[in-house]
Amino acid sequence: MSVFIIRRLLQSLMVIVAMSLIVFFGVNVIGNPVDILINPEFDQEELERAIKALGLDLPLWQQYLVFVKNALQGDFGKSFVFGQSALKLIIQRVPATLELAFTALIMSIIIGIPLGLFAGLKPDSSVSKAIMGGSILGFSLPTFWVGIMMIMIFAVMLGVLPSTGRGQSLTIMGLEISFLTWDGLKHLLMPAINLALLKISLVIRLTRAGTREVVLQDYVKFARAKGLSTRRVILVHVLKNILIPVVTVIGLELGNLIAFSVVTETVFAWPGMGKLIIDSIQMLDRPIIVAYLMIIVFMFVTINLVVDILYSVLDPRVRLQDVKA
Amino acid sequence: MSVTSKIELIPELSAEVALEGETSLRRFVSDFTENKVAVGALMVFLAIVFVAVFASLISPQNPYDLAEIDILNGRLPPRSESMSGTTYWLGTDDQGRDMLSAIFYGLRTSLGVGAMSGFIALCIGTCIGLTAAYFGGRVDSLIMRLVDLQLSFPAILIALMLLAVLGKGVEKIIIALIAVQWAYYARTVRGSALVERSKDYIEAAHCLAFSNRRIVFRHLMPNVLPPLIVVGTVQVAHAILLESTLSFLGIGLPVTEPSLGLLIANGFEYMLSGKYWISFFPGVALLITVVSINLVGDQLRDVLNPRLRR
Amino acid sequence: MSVPLIELKDVTKRFVKTLDLAEKIANLLGAHIREEVVQAVDRVNLRIGIGEVLGLVGESGCGKSTIGRIVAGTLSHSDGTVLYRGREVARMSPAEGKQVALKVQMIFQDPLASLNPRMRVRDIIGEAPRVHGLVAASEIEDYLDEIMLRVGLDPSYKRRYPHQFSGGQRQRIGIARALAVQPEFIVCDEAVAALDVSIQAQVLNVFMKLREELELTYLFISHDIGVVEHLADRVAIMYLGRIVELAPTEDLFTRPNHPYTQALLREVPRLDTRQHAFEPIKGEIPSPLDPPSGCHFHPRCPHVFKPCREEQPKLMEIAPEWLSACYLNNGSRR
Numbered sequence: 001m002s003v004f005i006i007r008r009l010l011q012s013l014m015v016i017v018a019m020s021l022i023v024f025f026g027v028n029v030i031g032n033p034v035d036i037l038i039n040p041e042f043d044q045e046e047l048e049r050a051i052k053a054l055g056l057d058l059p060l061w062q063q064y065l066v067f068v069k070n071a072l073q074g075d076f077g078k079s080f081v082f083g084q085s086a087l088k089l090i091i092q093r094v095p096a097t098l099e100l101a102f103t104a105l106i107m108s109i110i111i112g113i114p115l116g117l118f119a120g121l122k123p124d125s126s127v128s129k130a131i132m133g134g135s136i137l138g139f140s141l142p143t144f145w146v147g148i149m150m151i152m153i154f155a156v157m158l159g160v161l162p163s164t165g166r167g168q169s170l171t172i173m174g175l176e177i178s179f180l181t182w183d184g185l186k187h188l189l190m191p192a193i194n195l196a197l198l199k200i201s202l203v204i205r206l207t208r209a210g211t212r213e214v215v216l217q218d219y220v221k222f223a224r225a226k227g228l229s230t231r232r233v234i235l236v237h238v239l240k241n242i243l244i245p246v247v248t249v250i251g252l253e254l255g256n257l258i259a260f261s262v263v264t265e266t267v268f269a270w271p272g273m274g275k276l277i278i279d280s281i282q283m284l285d286r287p288i289i290v291a292y293l294m295i296i297v298f299m300f301v302t303i304n305l306v307v308d309i310l311y312s313v314l315d316p317r318v319r320l321q322d323v324k325a
Numbered sequence: 326m327s328v329t330s331k332i333e334l335i336p337e338l339s340a341e342v343a344l345e346g347e348t349s350l351r352r353f354v355s356d357f358t359e360n361k362v363a364v365g366a367l368m369v370f371l372a373i374v375f376v377a378v379f380a381s382l383i384s385p386q387n388p389y390d391l392a393e394i395d396i397l398n399g400r401l402p403p404r405s406e407s408m409s410g411t412t413y414w415l416g417t418d419d420q421g422r423d424m425l426s427a428i429f430y431g432l433r434t435s436l437g438v439g440a441m442s443g444f445i446a447l448c449i450g451t452c453i454g455l456t457a458a459y460f461g462g463r464v465d466s467l468i469m470r471l472v473d474l475q476l477s478f479p480a481i482l483i484a485l486m487l488l489a490v491l492g493k494g495v496e497k498i499i500i501a502l503i504a505v506q507w508a509y510y511a512r513t514v515r516g517s518a519l520v521e522r523s524k525d526y527i528e529a530a531h532c533l534a535f536s537n538r539r540i541v542f543r544h545l546m547p548n549v550l551p552p553l554i555v556v557g558t559v560q561v562a563h564a565i566l567l568e569s570t571l572s573f574l575g576i577g578l579p580v581t582e583p584s585l586g587l588l589i590a591n592g593f594e595y596m597l598s599g600k601y602w603i604s605f606f607p608g609v610a611l612l613i614t615v616v617s618i619n620l621v622g623d624q625l626r627d628v629l630n631p632r633l634r635r
Numbered sequence: 636m637s638v639p640l641i642e643l644k645d646v647t648k649r650f651v652k653t654l655d656l657a658e659k660i661a662n663l664l665g666a667h668i669r670e671e672v673v674q675a676v677d678r679v680n681l682r683i684g685i686g687e688v689l690g691l692v693g694e695s696g697c698g699k700s701t702i703g704r705i706v707a708g709t710l711s712h713s714d715g716t717v718l719y720r721g722r723e724v725a726r727m728s729p730a731e732g733k734q735v736a737l738k739v740q741m742i743f744q745d746p747l748a749s750l751n752p753r754m755r756v757r758d759i760i761g762e763a764p765r766v767h768g769l770v771a772a773s774e775i776e777d778y779l780d781e782i783m784l785r786v787g788l789d790p791s792y793k794r795r796y797p798h799q800f801s802g803g804q805r806q807r808i809g810i811a812r813a814l815a816v817q818p819e820f821i822v823c824d825e826a827v828a829a830l831d832v833s834i835q836a837q838v839l840n841v842f843m844k845l846r847e848e849l850e851l852t853y854l855f856i857s858h859d860i861g862v863v864e865h866l867a868d869r870v871a872i873m874y875l876g877r878i879v880e881l882a883p884t885e886d887l888f889t890r891p892n893h894p895y896t897q898a899l900l901r902e903v904p905r906l907d908t909r910q911h912a913f914e915p916i917k918g919e920i921p922s923p924l925d926p927p928s929g930c931h932f933h934p935r936c937p938h939v940f941k942p943c944r945e946e947q948p949k950l951m952e953i954a955p956e957w958l959s960a961c962y963l964n965n966g967s968r969r
């Protein structure tokens with residue numbers, strides 16, 4: 001157990017170090033750091049001052065150490081476009097992205113599990129076949145295109161939902177959230193469904209597979225034969241059996257949702273960090289790019305670590321495998 | 326060795342006939358064709374490939390030849406006629422391009438980029454995975470760390486990182502797509518190579534004093550490739566989707582190489598005024614392509630997976 | 636005895652699973668995780684003369700295959716020396732090493748797994764002579780025909796794949812592949828164990844015929860002592876990585892010395908003595924990770940007494956050409 005956690009911690013540390021190296025060398029070796037880190041609109045004198053200030057005249061390894069030191073202090077430089085600290089700009093956008101990601105996550109559960117259960121319990125009904133067909137489609141649909149089509153149908157043709165942007169938001173405990181207002185909720189609905197689509201398909205498949213497995217087991221058949229109501233059998237056995245895999249996958253998919261929010265945020269002009277990074281790439285706002293990459297890596301590593309450790313607590317088989325390997 | 330001493334024909338030789346006359350290829354084909362949906366998907370996919378390859382021959386117009394398009398024909402809805410009398414079955418975009426032709430050309434770019442990146446990633450991933458499995462030890466754990474590292478991040482993020490550093494361009498996006506895919510191939514190859522490597526025929530090859538290179542490429546590799554077919558089809562579908570997504574975001578292909586994603590992005594701004602067709606039809610083409618590849622891949626997996634075999 | 640073809644001197648093989656960084660840190664924090672060491676082969680000495688058939692017998696997991704691999708050069712040993720015609724293999728130049736590697740070939744237990752499923756028979760057999768330039772390209776077809784006939788395969792099956800053959804035929808293909816590089820020594824690792832009993836005899840006959848025709852030397856590995864009786868000139872009995880008895884076949888089968896050998900022989904249903912009682916050796920094979928002290932066999936030995944637990948008995952000559960490692964031979968009892 002402890003070995004497992006130590007190993008995962010070491011791995012996480014290595015990932016962060018490796019990624020900082022990759023980002024650093026991406027900026028300094030593949031690109032020209034002067035281009036990347038310094039505002040191209042600077043004149044010669046400003047340029048030289050900036051080169052000195054950023055330490056770009058030092059040897060590469062020293063520069064890397066400086067980069068790491070600054071990064072640890074949360075200093076990734078100032079955005080060319082906004083003139084503010086890159087880190088701060090990103091942090092400001094995090095709540096909007098997380099709101100979207102978590103809403104999508106919850107949606108994928110409350111839509112995916114019932115559909116998956118149904119498809120698992122009545123595999124031969126035509127509704128189930130439609131559900132499974134739909135889930136295959138869900139894996140193949142381009143998220144951004146579905147987003148556009150949703151806007152076309154619900155905003156342009158039917159006019160029932162606002163097309164883009166984040167609605168009215170409230171500030172609670174310093175966090176800006178929008179799902180507590182009617183306007184905010186209306187704005188949130190389409191982007192969240194759009195982002196959730198892929199995960200809904202995934203949850204449907206997992207739930208169905210888990211349900212099939214349980215339903216075919218003798219004790220469930222037996223319980224049914226004994227006259228227990230079908231409903232209770234389902235609740236007690238099936239849900240118990242499918243929850244662990246579903247919850248695990250969902251934990252791991254949270255990171256994925258955050259990454260994919262880049263697309264959804266662009267389509268729906270949702271003011272999260274994904275939209276910010278795309279805008280920054282297009283405007284060559286490099287300090288934000290570097291900061292975003294490091295923050296997202298850190299977020300990912302943390303999420304994966306927490307999920308893995310939680311999983312190893314929940315399911316001892318993970319640890320056994322680890323010991324054997 | 327001396328001249329053969331003519332030996333008596335041992336009874337076993339004549340008594341035991343060959344057990345399986347049927348070749349594995351024929352069995353494979355008959356298994357695959359059992360699923361009619363998959364066969365249909367394969368047909369559709371082949372048709373798409375055909376359209377993509379011969380786009381310049383079968384398109385009603387060359388959408389990127391400025392002499393052939395007229396901005397006055399811009400944003401015409403489907404089935405409208407141009408001033409010169411040709412019918413635009415799927416309408417035109419803002420520049421007056423025939424959408425059908427643009428889609429044909431877009432398919433060519435999308436499939437080309439997807440197939441090219443997939444193929445290179447397959448080659449790289451296979452070599453790396455084989456190296457890891459064959460040499461084991463330090464080499465293996467180093468490579469697998471790298472693979473795990475990469476697979477712990479979603480593909481779109483890796484591509485985003487690379488494109489943020491590299492910039493736009495066809496070769497850049499191909500590099501990004503390769504970087505995204507190689508690890509899947511490497512992991513799959515390593516997995517099956519580890520199984521194969523422990524089999525006696527590899528030890529026999531060692532005994533026969535073959536070079537490492539010969540053992541890896543002549544003996545190990547042919548036995549490791551079948552599962553790659555499945556990964557490969559799924560990966561190409563992913564690559565096509567990813568490329569279109571990145572192009573839609575404006576960080577993928579340049580405007581001079583319009584793929585389906587870029588066509589959809591172009592139409593996006595006209596969407597709000599109800600001109601749906603500029604985005605809609607390229608998306609349908611993309612969807613059909615990806616679904617058909619996925620269906621073929623699903624069936625391939627079922628056929629090649631021995632556990633599901635009767 | 637003249638210079639043996641193969642000689643092992645104090646050959647040892649350890650498989651070690653080392654601790655990774657995480658486990659080392661865990662140990663620093665107070666955990667007790669140890670390296671796992673399996674002593675698969677423990678100071679084994681063997682001399683195999685030219686033209687001889689040496690049987691190597693022991694229960695599964697005792698290290699027979701490991702010895703076979705070391706002899707065949709597909710596995711490196713941890714300590715000791717391996718000599719080929721009196722010369723140390725590890726010190727040979729790469730070119731010479733390769734020549735020797737070709738001279739020692741191996742036949743495997745599972746005939747199907749030992750043949751590359753994606754190669755035709757002609758390539759399986761013909762690849763090595765072609766690659767190593769043993770046969771001119773123009774003569775390769777005749778050469779293949781000759782070898783296939785020699786092992787009892789119909790040369791017209793050349794273009795088939797391994798899965799199109801029966802078990803016995805597959806094993807013949809494996810033999811043909813080995814013969815194609817003109818070896819002097821063949822390691823047969825449970826070469827007939829996976830075959831039907833009726834086919835076993837046929838394949839064993841092929842081995843014996845080849846031995847006469849080509850003056851081959853064999854190391855014949857088997858977990859079943861019965862298989863080697865009519866085949867081997869001498870038999871070595873192995874237990875948990877060590878050789879416990881080594882004797883000419885007839886002596887060993889008529890007057891087994893080591894209690895383990897006696898136990899093994901008691902397990903074999905024998906026609907001649909009409910002994911129906913089939914007595915398995917009592918107890919389980921101990922874990923090779925943590926072998927018993929002294930004589931490894933002592934926890935299962937019916938004659939165990941004090942020294943057995945304390946020190947490993949030496950392999951001593953108890954008669955000419957007859958070695959055994961048991962304290963019972965030191966006089967006092969029996």
Ligand SMILES: Nc1ncnc2c1ncn2[C@@H]1O[C@H](COP(=O)(O)OP(=O)(O)O)[C@@H](O)[C@H]1O
Pocket residue numbers: 650673674675693694695696697698699700701702923
């Ligand atoms: N590659 C390996 N790594 C670790 N342990 C091994 C390896 N090969 C064999 N062993 C161990 O060495 C011992 C002897 O194995 P082996 O020589 O295959 O026995 P036998 O052929 O007599 O059944 C066994 O305990 C086995 O687990």
Ligand SMILES: [Mg+2]
Pocket residue numbers: 696699700701824
């Ligand atoms: Mg063995």
